[in-house]
Amino acid sequence: MTITSAMNELDRRLLMDRSVSGRSAVTMPSSDVPEQPLPQESLLRDDLPLPEVSQLEVIRYFSLLSQLNFSIDTNFYPLGSCTMKYNPKINDAMASLPGFGSIHPNQPSEQVQGAVQLMYKLQESLGDLTGLPGVSLAPLAGAQGEYAGLLIARAFHASKGDSGRTVALIPDSAHGTNPASAAMAGLDVVTVPSDAQGNVDVNALQELADERTAVFMLTLPSTLGLFEPSILEITQIIHDAGGLVYADGANLNALLGMVKLGDLGFDICHSNLHKTFSTPHGGGGPGSGPVMVTEELSKFLPEPVAEKSGDIFTLAKPTNSVGKINGFHGSFGILVRAYTYIRAMGRDGLKAVAENAIINANYIQSQLKDRYDLAADRFCMHETVLSAARQKRRDVKGLDIAKRLLDHGIHAPTMYFPLIVEEALMVEPTETESKETLDRFIEVMRQIDDEVSEDPEAVRTAPHTLPVTRLDEATAARKPYLRWQG
Ligand SMILES: Cc1ncc(COP(=O)(O)O)c(C=O)c1O
Structure with a gap:
């Protein structure tokens, strides 16, 4: 049903307006426990305006309401920058398996080996797809992945005693979360202009990159939907200045299987699993923004990182970890969906994407x-x-x-x-x-x-x-x- 026809058929009365005194959606079972006295009178209210409606009325009301929403499952959703693509339903089926859906984050790894193995394998896949082998799945959103990546950059420079590197160079075409994350990570944001073609102005970058540069953050593809033609020159300029290069790979949809960020000279990146890797995105639902780094930087990754020793999978804290960036292991349900998607598509399928x-x-x-x-x-x-x-x-x-x-x-x-x-x-x-x-x-x-x-x-x-x-x-x-x- 299209939105328009759903709307035409919709009885627009609110649930409250459908209320008829004495009508009910449920029949309460008779009590099988002894009656208890009610709490003191002052805690009770009999003036709560709750709708009194039949079960069918409730179902119809919420079903019609749900059809008023635009969603990728009902309508074309060409939202730029946000990859609102169809998410195969098998991903949800896998995430709902009791061995994944009903476990608790506090369970010891020995009890949930399958889940930790999935995390390990997803780390391997993301490391392989980006060419950046150190992976932590902990970040709960793209912006948190950025924040984690920038903490890693700071920790790296601090480990070298290089405390003067406090600047994040960020192009004016960057996604808005980039400067916000840099500021949260305690860096000073310096804007790099774009040239007339919408690319990073390489001459301006050359001028700006110096001994204060901690990191250069580049959204790739850029927010203009373009590939930076001077990418190798850009990563070289930053490395020559002693800085690190960060790729905002939130939208990897255009790069999957085509090019690896590590091969382009990037040191750190994040990717939004709730976009490219097939979890419904938008509406403020759960997110997942794993951070990927070079081998050299992997000791700074946020904990936990899934590791393998023989046949046993464990969750470990990297030696110089920037610590925990949230309570548990990341958005596990999204990790299951992403892993299912990657395995179902295969290498050739991802390239075709x-x-x-x-x-x-x-x-x-x-x-x-x-x-x-x-x-x-x-x-x-x-x-x-x-x-x-x-x-x-x-x-x-x-x-x-x-x-x-x-x-x-x-x-x-x-x-x-x-x-x-x-x-x-x-x-x-x-x-x-x-x-x-x-x-x-x-x-x-x-x-x-x-x-x-x-x-x-x-x-x-x-x-x-x-x-x-x-x-x-x-x-x-x-x-x-x-x-x-x-
Ligand atoms: C390029 C880019 N970077 C970062 C983000 C931030 O991701 P999140 O909304 O999960 O924090 C987005 C989200 O739209 C994005 O498009």
């Missing part, structure tokens, strides 16, 4: 570039950054176009990011979408561009068919209405 992600993004780019400006008119990686600058001259903004897409059952792309692109619309189709879906998206985007000329008001006031139409964005953000109040 990257190839198709890149082909799909370039297909969209090539079919829309006569109507929408491009942030950079060259081959892109897994995502293309369009600009609605041309439409803005006709008085319609990127935001309006994104809202109009919702009327066509397509989730909005990422808007106004990266900040360096005017009216940015960042589209990542992913490898899992069919040519038919891509063609439909292209057709809708072209249709909206026609509409911008012929009936701009229809675009400016979209969406028209959703249960909630155009919101006052500022009030929605500042005064969110989060719960029903009697």
Whole structure:
């Protein structure tokens, strides 16, 4: 069922408004324990406004409500920078196996050998895919992976007695979490400008890299969806200055099986398993951002790290570990999903993921570039950054176009990011979408561009068919209405 038809059929009354006195969704079993006196009167309330509804009413209400959400399982979701791809259901089935789903993080390793073995094998796979063999699965999000990686960089320099390295060099096109993580790790952020093509300005980098440089952080592919052509030169410049090079590999979708970050000269990276490695992403669900490092840096990894001795798997603390960055071993359910995905796809399958992600993004780019400006008119990686600058001259903004897409059952792309692109619309189709879906998206985007000329008001006031139409964005953000109040 599409969102629109679900919505049309939806009885929009809130659960409270369906309440009929005396109606109930459950029949309580008769008590088989002796009656106990109630707590003191002042602790009891009989004025709680709880809905009195039948079980069927509750099921229908929540089922209809759930269908109002855009999700990758129901709609095309071309959200740039966030890899909202289809996540095969076998991953969930594996994560639900009792031997994985019902264990407790405090159980000793001897009792959960299968789980620790899975962690060990996932470390091996991620080390192999990135070319950075030291792996800790502990970080609970991409940003926490960054933070862990930057603590490692600091610990490395401290171990050499090099206390003057306090600067993190970060390009202006970096993902927003990069400077935030660097600041949290106690580093001073210095911005590296981009050149006219959207690449790191290598001359500026050369000027900035010096004896204060602790680390250079590079999002790869860049937030413009581009591969840095001067990558080898960049890693060399930083190494010559005595710094380390960090890859933000949150979106490895474009690189899987094609190139290893370690081979490019990176010393540290993280990757978001809740994107490329197939755990549903978005909506604030659990995340996992393992950190990968060179052999030399592996002694600084956060604990725990799964190790193997003979046939026994253990969870260990590396000798110079930066310590624990959260309570337990990482988001274990996500680790199971990622391992299942890697094994199910195999080496060739993962390479095909990257190839198709890149082909799909370039297909969209090539079919829309006569109507929408491009942030950079060259081959892109897994995502293309369009600009609605041309439409803005006709008085319609990127935001309006994104809202109009919702009327066509397509989730909005990422808007106004990266900040360096005017009216940015960042589209990542992913490898899992069919040519038919891509063609439909292209057709809708072209249709909206026609509409911008012929009936701009229809675009400016979209969406028209959703249960909630155009919101006052500022009030929605500042005064969110989060719960029903009697
Ligand atoms: C390039 C990049 N780096 C880092 C992150 C941060 O990841 P998380 O949201 O899991 O902290 C993201 C998330 O969207 C990202 O796209």
